Structures are given as C-alpha cells and as structure tokens.
Amino acid sequence: MKTSSFLILVASFIVSLLLTPNHALAWGADGHQSVGAIADALIKDTKAGQRVKALLGENTLEQMSVWADCVKGIAPEKDFAYTSAGRFPECAFLENPAAIAAMADYAKRNHSDCKPAFDEESCHKQYHYTNLALQHNEYKQGRVGSNDRDVVHAISAAIMVLQGKPAPAPFNIKDQREAVLMLAHLVGDIHQPLHVGSVYLNAEGKQTNPDEGNYDRGTHTVGGNALQCPCGNLHALWDDIPVPLKRGKGNEVLIQKAKTVAKTNAPIEQWSTWWANDALRDAKIAFASTQFSASTPNQRGNSWSIALPLEYEKTMAKLKEDAMVRAGAHLAQIFTTVWPE
Numbered sequence: 604m605k606t607s608s609f610l611i612l613v614a615s616f617i618v619s620l621l622l623t624p625n626h627a628l629a630w631g632a633d634g635h636q637s638v639g640a641i642a643d644a645l646i647k648d649t650k651a652g653q654r655v656k657a658l659l660g661e662n663t664l665e666q667m668s669v670w671a672d673c674v675k676g677i678a679p680e681k682d683f684a685y686t687s688a689g690r691f692p693e694c695a696f697l698e699n700p701a702a703i704a705a706m707a708d709y710a711k712r713n714h715s716d717c718k719p720a721f722d723e724e725s726c727h728k729q730y731h732y733t734n735l736a737l738q739h740n741e742y743k744q745g746r747v748g749s750n751d752r753d754v755v756h757a758i759s760a761a762i763m764v765l766q767g768k769p770a771p772a773p774f775n776i777k778d779q780r781e782a783v784l785m786l787a788h789l790v791g792d793i794h795q796p797l798h799v800g801s802v803y804l805n806a807e808g809k810q811t812n813p814d815e816g817n818y819d820r821g822t823h824t825v826g827g828n829a830l831q832c833p834c835g836n837l838h839a840l841w842d843d844i845p846v847p848l849k850r851g852k853g854n855e856v857l858i859q860k861a862k863t864v865a866k867t868n869a870p871i872e873q874w875s876t877w878w879a880n881d882a883l884r885d886a887k888i889a890f891a892s893t894q895f896s897a898s899t900p901n902q903r904g905n906s907w908s909i910a911l912p913l914e915y916e917k918t919m920a921k922l923k924e925d926a927m928v929r930a931g932a933h934l935a936q937i938f939t940t941v942w943p944e
C-alpha cells in the first residue's frame with residue numbers, strides 16, 4: 604500500500620472512531636420507521652390493527668419503532684436518568700416525564716437479570732442482536748454469539764406476552780403494550796444482516812470459526828462495529844438506508860411489496876429463528892469478496908480495516924430494501940396471527 608493511501612485509511616479510521624456513537628441505532632431511525640409504517644398499513648382495518656391501536660393510543664408503530672433504541676438513553680450509572688435529551692430527533696416525542704419514566708422502568712427491569720459478562724452491555728441492549736459466525740447456515744442456541752437474551756429470544760418472549768403467557772427469564776416485559784414496543788423495533792433489527800451474522804477475525808485478519816476450539820474473545824468484530832471502511836464502520840454503513848427510502852419516501856412501494864410476503868411456514872414460536880437464518884444468509888452476501896487488514900488494538904478491543912468489493916452500494920441497497928419489506932410484513936403477521944379476524 605502506498606504511504607498516502609495508508610495515511611488516508613488511518614485518518615478515516617480515527618475520524619470514524621470519533622464519530623461512532625455510544626450506541627449504534629440499527630437501520631437508523633428511518634429504516635425502523637419504514638418497517639413500522641409498512642406494518643401500520645398492513646394491519647389497518649383489521650382486528651389486529653384495533654388491538655395495536657388500543658395499546659399504543661395515539662402513536663403508530665412507525666413512531667414507536669424507535670422506542671427500544673431511545674431507551675438506550677437511560678443511563679444506569681446515572682441512577683437511570685435519561686441522558687440523550689435533544690440528541691436524537693426521532694426520540695423527541697418521548698422526552699416528557701411520563702414517557703421517560705416508562706423507559707427508565709423498562710431499562711431497570713431489563714438491566715442485569717441476564718447477568719452480563721464483564722465485556723457485555725446492559726441486558727436490554729443485548730436484545731437487539733445475535734452474533735453468529737458466518738460459517739454457519741443456521742441459528743442454534745449455544746453457538747458463540749447466541750444466548751438467552753439475544754434478538755431471537757427477545758422476539759419470542761415478546762410474542763409470548765402478546766399470547767397472554769408470562770415472559771421467560773431473563774426478560775421482564777410489563778404488559779402487552781411493552782411487548783408491542785419491543786417487537787416494533789426488534790423485528791426490524793433481526794432482518795438487518797449485521798445484527799445476526801458476524802465475522803470473527805484473528806490478529807492477521809483471517810476469518811476464524813469461534814465454534815471450533817477455544818473461543819478467543821479478541822476475534823469478535825462486534826457485529827461489524829469493529830470493522831472500519833473509508834466510509835465509517837461497517838455496521839453503521841448497513842444501518843443507513845438508501846436515499847430513495849429515507850424519511851418514508853419509498854414507503855408506498857415497500858408496502859405494496861410487503862403485501863406479497865408469505866407467512867413464515869413454521870409455528871409462530873420458531874419464526875424468529877427462521878428470520879435469523881435468512882439474515883445469516885444475507886450476511887454471507889454482505890461479506891462476500893471483502894478483505895481484512897491485520898488488527899489494531901484499541902480501548903474497546905480490536906479493530907480491523909475492511910476493503911469492500913466494487914459495486915458494494917448496489918448489493919447493499921438491494922439487500923436492505925428486501926430486508927425492510929420482509930421485516931414490515933413479518934411484524935404485521937405477528938399481530939394478525941396473535942389476533943386473527
């Protein structure tokens with residue numbers, strides 16, 4: 604590599620570290636809101652739509668799709684105070700005493716019951732992802748990156764609450780409204796390929812399989828957050844949605860496509876596992892023909908540079924749109940299945 608391009612790489616790496624927010628908002632707010640808007644449209648004028656409306660009051664799934672991310676503004680180390688005021692425009696409508704109290708209550712109840720390991724975050728933040736190695740074709744609990752509080756389990760737990768069953772530990776879901784709020788967000792997350800499939804890399808930047816031999820925690824790429832490309836970090840690049848879909852501009856097109864998505868052909872208890880398998884398949888495409896540098900240690904662990912193949916934007920745009928359509932359809936299908944006509 605020429606010195607000049609190496610310097611650019613280093614500079615962009617430093618900038619991206621500075622820009623990386625404390626918590627990555629999956630799909631960004633735009634993506635989650637579109638997923639919610641699709642589901643709002645699909646359950647309109649159905650019994651499921653009435654039930655959701657009764658639980659959410661004046662708010663739509665589109666608005667509430669960001670709730671589980673806004674909750675991350677509640678800081679356990681500051682006595683569960685809300686510390687993100689004014690930072691995220693999509694959370695502004697929740698920045699009032701009653702809504703903040705509800706978020707703090709959820710964050711408290713879902714903070715430490717899962718007994719996070721020393722390098723893991725608050726339980727409810729772990730509900731948003733799983734980190735399966737790309738060598739696998741299927742989600743299976745027990746594999747490195749999976750656990751009892753990952754996004755697969757969180758979605759199943761919230762569905763159980765809608766069915767009138769108690770939430771299994773370590774989840775503490777107060778009522779059906781809270782379950783709807785979780786689903787409105789997490790069903791979006793589980794369709795984001797980098798929330799499910801992860802590469803594990805050694806110090807030389809070679810892919811390793813964490814499920815073979817002893818798992819080295821230093822090989823974890825944190826769902827692509829530890830992979831730096833000239834455009835930022837890979838996770839953030841995937842969270843961002845294509846311009847034609849921003850701010851709901853493409854929602855009508857997405858809604859029409861979502862109407863053609865068939866129901867997952869399995870019992871509802873297994874849906875989140877099937878959706879994770881689909882996202883894992885997408886993640887393999889997301890990492891096809893990518894190359895990695897040797898690792899650079901930093902305060903948070905290791906980080907690697909990733910080189911992306913030509914026309915990567917096109918590959919991403921197609922996968923993202925398809926995933927958002929499926930997410931919106933699947934969110935609606937949960938409600939119409941639990942509350943049929």
Ligand SMILES: [Zn+2]
Pocket residue numbers: 628629671672731788792
């Ligand atoms: Zn999320």
